Amino acid sequence: MxxxxxxxxxxxxxxxxxxxxxxxxxxxxxxxxxxxxxxxxxxxxxxxxxxxxxxxxxxxxxxxxxxxxxxxxxxxxxxxxxxxxxxxxxxxxxxxxxxxxxxxxxxxxxxxxxxxxxxxxxxxxxxxxxxxxxxxxxxxxxxxxxxxxxxxxxxxxxxxxxxxxxxxxxxxxxxxxxxxxxxxxxxxxxxxxxxxxxxxxxxxxxxxxxxxxxxxxxxxxxxxxxxxxxxxxxxxxxxxxxxxxxxxxxxxxxxLKATSPTITKQLTNGNTVYGDAKANPDFSIGDEVDYELTATIPSYTGYDIDTAGTDNTKARVLKIYDVAEPSLTIGSADSVTVTVTPDGSSTATTLVKDTDYTVETSTDSDSTDSYKGGTKTVINLANYVNMRAGTVSAKQGTVASGGTITVTVKATLNSKALESVSDASTKTPIKNKTSLGYSHQPNKVTDEHVQPGGEVNVYTYKFQITKKNREGDTLPGAQFAIKNNADGKYLTWTAATDTDGKNGTWGTLADKPTAAAQTSAAPADQSEPNAKGIFYSGADGTVSLNGLKAGTYTIEEIASPSGYLNINALLPSFTVTITPTYEQDTSTNPYANDAAKKASWGDYSATGLTISNSKDSHDLGLVTASTSNSGKVDVTNVTSVTQLPKTGAAGIAFFAIVGVALIGAAALFAVRARKARQAV
Structure with a gap:
């Protein structure tokens, strides 16, 4: 030898x-x-x-x-x-x-x-x-x-x-x-x-x-x-x-250079934000919903590479998948932002779309569950991990193995969510999930393993008003204005006009809407009054307010049905408060050993819901408390003052106004009487 x-x-x-x-x-x-x-x-x-x-x-x-x-x-x-x-x-x-x-x-x-x-x-x-x-x-x-x-x-x-x-x-x-x-x-x-x-x-x-x-x-x-x-x-x-x-x-x-890639996902905005990332996962239809996906970049040590983009047999794979239920609309490819942070660094570099990565969206037609018909977004980082011309990795001379890819995805809660509205009895999450696809075998670089990254839930809520008379009969034709107390703006609703029913949305008005003439029935098509902020009670006396985020809303009756007193002092005004209870979903939380970061991770599930309402602002007994936390509130109209369930401050004021008017009329009568005697 x-x-x-x-x-x-x-x-x-x-x-x-x-x-x-x-x-x-x-x-x-x-x-x-x-x-x-x-x-x-x-x-x-x-x-x-x-x-x-x-x-x-x-x-x-x-x-x-x-x-x-x-x-x-x-x-x-x-x-x-x-x-x-x-x-x-x-x-x-x-x-x-x-x-x-x-x-x-x-x-x-x-x-x-x-x-x-x-x-x-x-x-x-x-x-x-x-x-x-x-x-x-x-x-x-x-x-x-x-x-x-x-x-x-x-x-x-x-x-x-x-x-x-x-x-x-x-x-x-x-x-x-x-x-x-x-x-x-x-x-x-x-x-x-x-x-x-x-x-x-x-x-x-x-x-x-x-x-x-x-x-x-x-x-x-x-x-x-x-x-x-x-x-x-x-x-x-x-x-x-x-x-x-x-x-x-x-x-x-x-x-070893072999790693265990991970991908996580969280919500980064919401109804109320606590700290840097923690957010209550409830939204009104039409609101923007922001997600952050974080993935570990695998180590490709010893793996082939296709720098020219011409040899698919040697092309490294790195893909981030985002799949949303139909109730979430993912915008254009520009709604996706990608950054890369090398391992051990705090400095992130923003990657360039169509140079470092590409974005493809499609309708998810493969699913057999609630995701069917939703949007599948693929963020393909093949250019980056194969160090192709013009990419950040090619300029830096290395792929940031072990570092972090961060993806921001902006969605909109669309009116398809009306099919997934939550109330006290049923908490229905609207889901979005993610996964990571990557090369995992050095001798089969194009063989892609897909690692699930968990689901993130968001919610939208509802409550209902039922208009009744003193005898308990339902009343169509009452007009209401709805104010969100969080910003003091009145709500409008624009109904969906597209075939898939997704482009309906809540909007706002700066000023309180002006009531239309009294009527004994709701318009056959409520689209126009709803869009102006006027919500009529329907044939069954109800006004259903669906697809709202948690919070407090002021309900103001601005016109009663025909035949019922339409005096402002006797039109009910009250608040409805939606208060969900959330529990953090630890299955997607990457910070098991970091209490501060764990507490601010934005992934929650609703475990309870309280829907409560106040008395009418004049305390006349015209508003009945929601029973059994149902979110259903009965509101009464009367035809005369004598039908008021009780006399409150407004009633006293009303009678005072009537009394002053009677005194004024009596005085006028007395003056006229004296003049008449003098003329005789």
Whole structure:
């Protein structure tokens, strides 16, 4: 066997460090002559491979270890702490499959396959001697161990879209070949995160973490699998005096670049905002609803890349999906804003639409649940993660792996929400959900895994007025004005005119609407009076006010039906207050260990609702309290003062006005009487 030169030693640093671990366990330079400080005692003695996870990644990960070769004639360098020289000896179990893989890879500098070059080199392949020499991994190390990449994509296609490095092709193709024949090539070791004890040597390590089973507590995302790695163990050496030493310098440790991408979503505006993000999730129809989606950028270490946008087989995938129920209208693509923040940084860079990412919206026709007919929005970040021309990543020379993509999506609560109005008995959420699609297998970069990111709820509420007379009969034709006490403005309602019933909306007036003439029936088409802020009681005496956010509303009767007193002092005015109870949805909250941030996360579910009303402002007993928290209020009209249920301040004032009028009339009569007597 041939002692490997300084280029050979780089196989460990380059196949492992450059492909995946970014140089954390590169070997010291080897010397053909070596030193006599220590020598290997037993090639099959145990060493260790320690696999360190990325900070913040708590995913349970599993790996197969294939012992491709052992090291013989190992000596340390002059310090006695690192490897100095050694001989690579291919494990006979893998000789055939390694040679097969070598036949699939062409050295572009020679135009020949690796297998051709290997069989032409008698140092590594010679069948004319006994025993035969078959050392394909030694040839790979000696010939291609000096191939280095020092920037993205760390072993995948070069950033200019050129062919994969020889080492990357070898690791990927060998990994695929072993996985395709597990009967012939069972793994030599099952490895995990942390320290693993295995026989000394060079190992191909492939991750076997199952995305479908990535359900560890506290994990909202699933794993991106790491690229295949060739790793050296630590070594137990013994000098001539029998003293032992364990070589750990530059060997035996892998720092993974594989991550567990996550995506979360929250509401960032609402009826009442507390703190920076916390919002009550209730809206009136026509209100803007703002969402923030936050995703972790996966690590694409060792993954192919399609910088030119011409080779779909090598195109990295990163997509953010936002799906809204039909009650939420997602505006144009300009309603989406995307920023990227590198890991550990507080500075965000705004990405440019159609350069860094694209936005596509479509009607969700695939769903079989409440999302059917809603809007599906896809924010496709392929340009960014493939570092294509003009992108932020191309300018910065790197994809911000482990950093954060933040997406703002603006929606509008449309009048389709009238089908999902909540009251005290039924709290019906209007839902919006998100998910993250990304490359997760280094040898199948276009294979997309979609990780759900949870749902966020919003609500809209209703109450009802029923107009009655003193006998309890319902009265059509009463006119009402509705004021939102939060801003003091009167409400208008414009009915939907589109075929899908989405463009109806609440609006406002600065001034109180002026009543129309008294009538004994509501207009056949209430669209026009509603749009002017006048709401008539219908044939059944009711006025239904649906699709309103929580808060307090003042209901003012501005005209009674024909035949009923229409004096302002006797027209009821009262308030209705909608008070929901919300509970934070912890399933989408990423801040389990940060109380302050957890408390301000904007994702809530309604757990209760109280709808209450006041007495009429004149305290005449014309307004009945909502029974059983139903949100239904009875309002009475009378034909004469004698029908008032009770006399309050307004009644006293009314009688005072009548009394003054009578006194005035009596005085006038007296004056006229005196004049009449004088004239006689």
């Amino acid at each position: 041939k002692a490997i030169s300084s280029s050979i030693t780089k196989v460990v640093a380059l196949i492992a460090a450059m492909i995946v671990a970014l140089g954390t366990f590169g070997l010291a330079a080897a010397h053909a002559d070596g030193y006599d400080t220590n020598t290997i005692a037993d090639p099959d003695a145990n060493g260790t491979i320690t696999i360190n996870r990325v900070s913040g990644d708590t995913q349970t990960r599993s790996f197969n270890g294939y012992r491709l070769a052992s090291l013989k004639d190992v000596k340390t360098d002059s310090t006695g702490t690192a490897l100095g020289s050694f001989t690579v000896e291919t494990n006979g179990k893998y000789t055939q499959v390694i040679e097969t893989v070598m036949g699939q890879i062409t050295d572009t500098s020679t135009g020949k396959t690796l297998l051709d070059g290997y069989k032409a080199n008698a140092w590594y392949y010679n069948t004319s001697v006994t025993p035969n020499i078959n050392n394909p991994l030694g040839y790979i190390a000696a010939t291609y161990g000096s191939v280095a990449e020092t920037a993205e994509p760390w072993g995948g296609d070069n950033a200019d879209g050129a062919k994969d490095t020889v080492m990357r092709q070898f690791a990927d193709k060998l990994s695929a070949a072993l996985a395709a024949d597990t009967t012939t090539y069972p793994a030599d070791a099952d490895l995990k995160i942390g320290s693993n004890t295995v026989p000394q040597g060079l190992y191909l390590i492939t991750e076997t973490t199952n995305l479908a089973n990535a359900t560890d507590p506290g994990i909202t995302g699933a794993a991106v699998n790491s690229a295949p790695m060739i790793v050296s163990t630590t070594y137990l050496l013994k000098d001539t005096a029998g003293n032992e030493a364990t070589i750990t310098t530059g060997v035996g440790t892998i720092n």
